[in-house]
Amino acid sequence: MSKPSLARGTRDFGPEIMAKRTYILDTIKQVFKKFGFLSLETPAVENLSVLMGKYGEEGDKLLFKILNSGDFAKKLKQEDFDNGAPAMLSKVAEKGLRYDLTVPFARFVAMNRHDLAMPFKRFQVQPVWRADRPQRGRYREFYQCDADVVGTDSLLCEAEIILMLNEAFKKLRLPDFAIKVNNRKILTGITEAIGAAGREGELCVAIDKLDKIGKEKVEEELVGRGFSAESIASLQTLFELPEGNMEALAALKGWLSETEIGLKGIAELEEVLGMVNDFGLEDNHVKLDFTLARGLSYYTGAIFEVQAIGVKMGSISGGGRYDDLTGTFGVSGLSGVGISFGVDRIYDVLDELALFPEDATESTKVLLTNFDEESQRACLPILKKLRDAEIAAELYPTSAKMKKQFDYANKKGIAYVLAIGSEEIKSGKYSLKDMASGEQKSLGITEIIEILNV
Structure with missing residues (x-):
């Protein structure tokens, strides 16, 4: 008789925990509905052709692959073993567990676009899986709570995401949080400014780890990726920008004055912030962070990340603009922007700060x-x-x-x-x-x- 146990990185949720999780999800869903989003669900299992190549080189490594049923190894030859796991993958696994909700959403839109009213606004609450190293605040199975708008490139959508984030976390009674905002075009402009044009993907993978490993380790990784000493020296300007939003924007505008795409990213940020102010939101919690990269390769415009202040926890929400995600499924020209709430991390933050209402359970x-x-x-x-x-x-x-x-x-x-x-x-x-x-x-x-x- 085997002893019952849980797979690493997964958890059971008893009645008390489920009651608190339901409180979180119901609160966020109410905000989504208030902003005009409709509910959607997609399968847990997707074809690997849908998933691979959408999350960057590190994201692809974290996909849970599902072995083909039956004798999955019957087509393998010795040369397949010699060529390593990546070459062998297509012969033993055709499907995988979804890594996030955005890519399955894009697949859904591509398949059903003629039946949807555009722009299409949807929210989705389902589990996702990542073959990550389990640690506090990081699980192999966890729920995401997403809201996306597809079919418009209006920056009003970015402004409304900031409003939704503010409303959701205030309704959850989180006392202090920062909505970090950047633009992927600015990061592209930075690579041009430091003489490393076309390498924004490598730069983003490295500087996205800044909060976790520190500046020196990021610089070491950039050296390992072949960035020159001159490029890394030029990058110091990024690390030394002023604290205030407007001051940082002004300094950045001067630094990137010769990069057209960088200036376009700055202009988009200024327009979004202007609309947030026009909404009359007094305390918008926005903090511009030009080192914010987010490791997902499909972001092309604004990127968002939310952190709870005073709690040792990674981001509790994140997202961004993707100008042609559905293009990978044969449907080009559909721009979208979305946000994902990390329900498990939000739970841990509210629990640590004792913010759950007494009647939640x-x-x-x-x-x-x-x-x-x-x-x-x-x-x-x-x-x-x-x-x-x-x-x-x-x-x-x-x-x-x-x-x-x-x-x-x-x-x-x-x-x-x-x-x-x-x-x-x-x-x-x-x-x-x-x-x-x-x-x-x-x-x-x-x-x-x-x-x-x-």
């Missing part, structure tokens, strides 16, 4: 006691009245001593116990006990419903 509001057959029969119509009044109520399933039923209520976090014995049945007055305060009152069913509905 509440399920049953009142437990009706069961002493004998007469008590059970009397409880059933009362139970119906409580539920008809939209009160979460349950009847203890078997006759048992009061202590056992009270213990059950305490363990489950039930706020009230309604005792219905022979005396209560005769009088029509039932004993309602507040399990937190210990206060007990004898009341009619109408009064009980009024109290429980508060």
Whole structure:
């Protein structure tokens, strides 16, 4: 008999945790719906032809591949083993678990574009899988909560993403957070400014690790990737930009004055920030961060990342503009922009800061006691009245001593116990006990419903 265990990087979610996760997801979904997004789901399994090449060189390594069914190795020859895993992959695996929700969304749009009203706004909440090294805040199976707009290149969408991020995290009562914003065109301009034109992909992979490994290690990686000493020296300007948003933009504009694409990225950022101000958002939490790269190769414009201040945790949300993601599926010209909420990390942050509301884990509001057959029969119509009044109520399933039923209520976090014995049945007055305060009152069913509905 094998001992039960969990695969590394995965977790069970018991009722209390699920209640808190539901609170997070319901809060974010309400914001999505308020901004006009529609719900969508896609399969957990996608063809590798859909997934590969969309996440950069490191992302491809983290894809979970699914071995072909049957004798998956029958087509292999010795030369396949000699050529290594990448060459062998196409012969043993045709499918994989989705890495994110954006690429499957793009595939869905490409397949269904004639039936969709454009621009198409969708939100999606489903698990994704990454063959990453498990650690705090990083799991192999985790949920993403995405919102994307496809079919328009209007920068209004970027501004609305900033508004959504603000509203969602304020509704989750997160006291301090930073919405980091950059533009991939600016990063392209930086490569031109340091004499490394055309190598923005390599630059982005390296500087995206700045928060994790520090400037010196990033520079070492750039050396390893063949960047010249002169290019790395020129890059110091990026690391030494002023703190304020407007001051940093002004300094960057001077540095990139000779790069057309870099100036275009700056102009797009200025337009987005202008619209956010026009919305009248007083505290927008936006922090321009021109070292922000995000490792996904499909971003072409604005990029976003949210960090909780004062908590040792990676980004809790991220996204950006992708001008032609559906082009890889034969449908060109469909621009999109989206954001993804990292539900598991958000949970850890709210848990660490004790930000979950007290009623987030509440399920049953009142437990009706069961002493004998007469008590059970009397409880059933009362139970119906409580539920008809939209009160979460349950009847203890078997006759048992009061202590056992009270213990059950305490363990489950039930706020009230309604005792219905022979005396209560005769009088029509039932004993309602507040399990937190210990206060007990004898009341009619109408009064009980009024109290429980508060």
